[in-house]
Amino acid sequence: VLKKKIAVLAGDGIGPEVCREAIKVLEAVAERFGHQFTFDQQLMGACAIDATGDPLPQQTLDACFAADAVLLGAIGDPKYDNDPSAKVRPEQGLLRLRKSLGLYANIRPVTAYDALLAHSPLKPERISGTDMLIFRELTGGIYFGDKGRTDDGQGAYDHCTYSREEIERIAHRAFQAAETRRRKLTLVDKANVLETSRLWREVVQQIAPQYPEVRVDYLFVDNAAMQVILNPKQFDVILTENMFGDIISDEASVIAGSLGLLPSASVGDQVALFEPIHGSYPQAKGRGIANPIATILSGAMLLEHFGLQEEADAVKAAVQAALDSNILTPELNALTPCSTEQVGNFIAYQV
Amino acid sequence: VLKKKIAVLAGDGIGPEVCREAIKVLEAVAERFGHQFTFDQQLMGACAIDATGDPLPQQTLDACFAADAVLLGAIGDPKYDNDPSAKVRPEQGLLRLRKSLGLYANIRPVTAYDALLAHSPLKPERISGTDMLIFRELTGGIYFGDKGRTDDGQGAYDHCTYSREEIERIAHRAFQAAETRRRKLTLVDKANVLETSRLWREVVQQIAPQYPEVRVDYLFVDNAAMQVILNPKQFDVILTENMFGDIISDEASVIAGSLGLLPSASVGDQVALFEPIHGSYPQAKGRGIANPIATILSGAMLLEHFGLQEEADAVKAAVQAALDSNILTPELNALTPCSTEQVGNFIAYQV
Numbered sequence: 001v002l003k004k005k006i007a008v009l010a011g012d013g014i015g016p017e018v019c020r021e022a023i024k025v026l027e028a029v030a031e032r033f034g035h036q037f038t039f040d041q042q043l044m045g046a047c048a049i050d051a052t053g054d055p056l057p058q059q060t061l062d063a064c065f066a067a068d069a070v071l072l073g074a075i076g077d078p079k080y081d082n083d084p085s086a087k088v089r090p091e092q093g094l095l096r097l098r099k100s101l102g103l104y105a106n107i108r109p110v111t112a113y114d115a116l117l118a119h120s121p122l123k124p125e126r127i128s129g130t131d132m133l134i135f136r137e138l139t140g141g142i143y144f145g146d147k148g149r150t151d152d153g154q155g156a157y158d159h160c161t162y163s164r165e166e167i168e169r170i171a172h173r174a175f176q177a178a179e180t181r182r183r184k185l186t187l188v189d190k191a192n193v194l195e196t197s198r199l200w201r202e203v204v205q206q207i208a209p210q211y212p213e214v215r216v217d218y219l220f221v222d223n224a225a226m227q228v229i230l231n232p233k234q235f236d237v238i239l240t241e242n243m244f245g246d247i248i249s250d251e252a253s254v255i256a257g258s259l260g261l262l263p264s265a266s267v268g269d270q271v272a273l274f275e276p277i278h279g280s281y282p283q284a285k286g287r288g289i290a291n292p293i294a295t296i297l298s299g300a301m302l303l304e305h306f307g308l309q310e311e312a313d314a315v316k317a318a319v320q321a322a323l324d325s326n327i328l329t330p331e332l333n334a335l336t337p338c339s340t341e342q343v344g345n346f347i348a349y350q351v
Numbered sequence: 352v353l354k355k356k357i358a359v360l361a362g363d364g365i366g367p368e369v370c371r372e373a374i375k376v377l378e379a380v381a382e383r384f385g386h387q388f389t390f391d392q393q394l395m396g397a398c399a400i401d402a403t404g405d406p407l408p409q410q411t412l413d414a415c416f417a418a419d420a421v422l423l424g425a426i427g428d429p430k431y432d433n434d435p436s437a438k439v440r441p442e443q444g445l446l447r448l449r450k451s452l453g454l455y456a457n458i459r460p461v462t463a464y465d466a467l468l469a470h471s472p473l474k475p476e477r478i479s480g481t482d483m484l485i486f487r488e489l490t491g492g493i494y495f496g497d498k499g500r501t502d503d504g505q506g507a508y509d510h511c512t513y514s515r516e517e518i519e520r521i522a523h524r525a526f527q528a529a530e531t532r533r534r535k536l537t538l539v540d541k542a543n544v545l546e547t548s549r550l551w552r553e554v555v556q557q558i559a560p561q562y563p564e565v566r567v568d569y570l571f572v573d574n575a576a577m578q579v580i581l582n583p584k585q586f587d588v589i590l591t592e593n594m595f596g597d598i599i600s601d602e603a604s605v606i607a608g609s610l611g612l613l614p615s616a617s618v619g620d621q622v623a624l625f626e627p628i629h630g631s632y633p634q635a636k637g638r639g640i641a642n643p644i645a646t647i648l649s650g651a652m653l654l655e656h657f658g659l660q661e662e663a664d665a666v667k668a669a670v671q672a673a674l675d676s677n678i679l680t681p682e683l684n685a686l687t688p689c690s691t692e693q694v695g696n697f698i699a700y701q702v
């Protein structure tokens with residue numbers, strides 16, 4: 001019997017609803033395969049600000065360190081977005097969590113599901129067969145640099161920095177992943193303008209000879225933003241810095257036809273974290289229309305992280321069954337929509 | 352008789368070929384409408400480095416200041432891209448030119464041509480009718496901030512700064528453009544993380560009441576990268592900072608079905624500059640396959656800037672005729688392709 005403790009940060013908006021279904025599926029896996037998973041629910045994000053004044057209370061952080069993995073729903077609330085002077089924000093909790101847990105690599109698979117080609121804004125022949133894995137650096141760059149207002153109050157600044165070591169550790173992970181896949185790695189940067197990008201290019205060029213089987217190429221981020229749409233099949237592993245990764249990976253998500261399908265893993269030296277790539281979607285909260293699949297597939301990545309490949313495959317097969325049977329929430333099935341709970345129940349039952 | 356002097360910086364790669372056709376079309380306009388345009392060709396980019404060691408020689412800059420407008424082809428050469436240690440780069444010339452001429456607003460129209468819907472990677476029903484105008488700030492932000500290596504040689508940095516004034520002047524232009532269009536302005540930023548973005552949001556919120564007819568909304572850049580593909584018709588005027596504008600406007604170009612169609616204007620307090628949004632495409636150099644339409648339409652924007660609306664409309668109509676008659680370069684007409692020169696000749700003849 002494998003015993004694992006999972007900290008659950010359901011967060012805001014639709015976070016709690018989609019986490020509920022992912023937990024249901026993980027419990028079904030535990031029962032079928034004879035494991036024991038315990039779930040420790042903790043506050044983070046706007047709900048934590050409301051309850052404690054802090055988007056990432058110490059108790060939550062302690063629970064994450066004490067866990068074998070973390071499952072996150074979504075955080076964010078519009079009441080903070082249009083108030084540029086808000087001092088405390090849900091996002092600060094997420095950024096601080098990533099930094100505290102040392103989650104330097106965010107890994108996002110993007111695949112085009114044949115069952116959903118009709119839902120993609122892209123023509124089917126362009127995207128069918130797409131299978132890329134995006135490595136986004138997650139604890140450095142401009143999101144974590146010095147920021148503030150200038151003394152005269154008339155200006156603002158954000159500083160972007162990267163060290164060789166920050167680049168090396170994620171680059172090695174990306175190369176290693178490429179070795180087990182189609183052996184192609186694309187670095188996305190803006191080395192014709194930015195010094196940090198030139199450092200990224202330098203480090204990747206230095207590391208590349210250690211992975212002789214991996215073909216490396218380089219794309220400027222503006223060009224990459226086109227190529228991801230024009231010809232997504234050209235990509236295998238994409239490696240990039242924090243902000244470019246934020247933009248390019250969200251952009252790439254349109255290929256799948258719904259944000260509601262895409263999971264992610266954030267890994268580092270300590271406990272790893274798994275979360276859907278979508279946000280807290282507050283307009284949908286409590287209406288039973290949120291797609292739980294991205295969170296359920298994040299659960300599958302969590303199982304893989306535990307070394308439970310068979311279990312992870314069972315979850316993925318159950319998701320595929322839901323897709324094939326059209327057991328899907330309204331954004332993917334307008335005629336005979338299922339609720340968040342119905343989709344979760346079906347997948348848990350199939351596992 | 353209107354007399355105007357146009358500085359031409361044809362640049363690298365396909366730059367000279369596409370400029371040649373744009374000049375041909377402008378000369379046809381001058382003849383038909385009885386104007387007198389003179390063209391002053393100057394070096395910039397890699398070709399200027401080769402000839403003088405400087406991507407933007409003083410003589411070129413002087414010629415731009417002495418002109419009524421500048422027409423630019425494209426700059427850039429791959430020999431600099433994979434050499435992170437190159438000290439002199441073609442792009443420095445372009446950045447310095449933008450700064451010297453005070454070209455703080457880059458304006459890019461993105462329209463879906465019905466004749467080309469088949470060439471877009473996006474489904475026709477998603478994009479037909481798209482008509483957006485992107486305002487990208489062009490002389491501030493991280494591209495122009497302090498940059499360098501840390502003292503220990505193990506790190507690199509790029510600083511992003513914005514002042515209130517830098518934001519205000521382009522914001523006013525964007526609001527004014529929105530007033531003459533569908534009266535919607537979308538600010539793209541990352542105000543949930545970046546301080547400069549919060550300043551952008553603050554300034555736009557402060558200016559908005561001066562344009563009571565314009566509806567303003569706000570999108571985080573990661574979300575914008577999705578929305579531009581998912582539902583481009585929702586956008587009228589997009590306003591954003593330099594780097595986000597670089598990424599989002601190139602991304603949006605896929606809607607048109609070819610990069611080779613999209614023009615841009617860069618304006619400020621002095622002489623304005625007009626250039627296609629595509630790059631120097633060195634692989635195509637001298638092969639007669641480069642699409643000159645983006646440069647020709649940049650010429651149309653130049654005519655509008657001179658107040659020659661009828662002349663500009665004549666150019667646009669001639670381009671439309673080329674699209675309707677399939678007089679197009681190979682990327683848009685694989686079966687009966689025309690050369691760069693043939694497309695230019697046809698359009699010049701139609702004017």
Ligand SMILES: CC(C)[C@H](C(=O)O)[C@@H](O)C(=O)O
Pocket residue numbers: 076091094095246543544573
């Ligand atoms: C909420 C925000 C800080 C976050 C980010 O940009 O990192 C989100 O967009 C994401 O991609 O996880």
Ligand SMILES: CC(C)[C@H](C(=O)O)[C@@H](O)C(=O)O
Pocket residue numbers: 192193222427442445446597
């Ligand atoms: C060549 C480069 C410096 C430039 C930029 O990023 O500004 C280009 O990509 C553009 O968009 O005009």
